[in-house]
Amino acid sequence: MPPITSLSQLDLSKRYTYADYLTWQFDEFVELIKGKVSRMSPAPRVVHQDILLNISAALKYTLRGRACRPYVAPFDVRLNNVTPNGDSGIATVVQPDICVICDPAKVDAKGCAGAPDWIIEILSPGNATHDIRVKFDLYEENGVGEYWIVFPDEKNVAAYVLTDGRYQLRGEFYQPGPIPVHTLLGFSLEWDEVFEGV
16 A cells, blocks of 8 residues: 555545554644544644743743643644554544643653643634534543633633533633633643733
């Protein structure tokens, strides 16, 4: 079988595994959602990159010396990692904008095996439905402890915390002040830090 060097070579109606994903040799970033290929949005807008840099810089500085570590896309998160078939049994691989992982055993050379403790997605035109509905359900189902959705145009952060297996909205933050991180007790990000320069 010839190598897959273009997304157009894939049958998007077919189901794939992480083993398949690892063989693909094209530059376009994709995710696998329960075996289905999901194209990622085109290159994000500048405002998306500004917010990504603001949050990741604050996290790197604040989490220095702690077990929890931040990672930014592109970074493979394999959500259903416990399978007897190894990579061929994994059907979901996502690339969150930012994730924080507190269990070092989940991090390997390929990325994260299992649910991160906290995921942050920054909305862009074209990915809003994907992040608000598809990924929301996926992260909830796979036990991601906290999920933030950042709305750049509104300068708003919606923070959800997993409680009894369901996400509960813990707050919407649209003005200066601290944004508490429920999965990291005693830790918060300042709204001004998140939207600095935006």
